[in-house]
Amino acid sequence: MAETTRQDLLDRLRDVPGAFSLIARVDGEAAGLANCFTGFSTFAEAPLVNIHDMAVLPQFRGKGIGKALMQAVEAESKARGACKITLEVLSGNTVAKALYAECGFGDYQLDPEAGAAQFWQKTLT
Numbered sequence: 001m002a003e004t005t006r007q008d009l010l011d012r013l014r015d016v017p018g019a020f021s022l023i024a025r026v027d028g029e030a031a032g033l034a035n036c037f038t039g040f041s042t043f044a045e046a047p048l049v050n051i052h053d054m055a056v057l058p059q060f061r062g063k064g065i066g067k068a069l070m071q072a073v074e075a076e077s078k079a080r081g082a083c084k085i086t087l088e089v090l091s092g093n094t095v096a097k098a099l100y101a102e103c104g105f106g107d108y109q110l111d112p113e114a115g116a117a118q119f120w121q122k123t124l125t
């Protein structure tokens with residue numbers, strides 16, 4: 001991450017409507033983070049929440065911090081009236097994928113006969 005990004009990130013996140021962050025703490029020390037953004041599902045005609053960043057510091061991994069963060073995101077999403085929670089995960093991140101599956105996440109499908117949705121991007125900068 002570029003130093004300018006590191007310096008400006010909190011201020012810029014603060015300016016994004018619907019953005020929220022949850023921080024897990026152990027004995028007052030930050031242990032994990034979930035950065036989330038609200039969006040809107042046109043199919044369900046309701047808000048949704050996307051987990052954009054999810055991280056647990058190495059010294060706290062394997063202690064249930066990730067699961068607790070996922071539960072907190074779900075509770076906050078329900079409080080905001082969201083119809084679903086979305087996230088991205090790298091195909092090789094087996095630890096994260098196991099956690100997400102345990103928390104009830106799976107492939108994104110609108111129509112199972114059409115197959116799983118894919119997340120594509122086009123970089124503009």
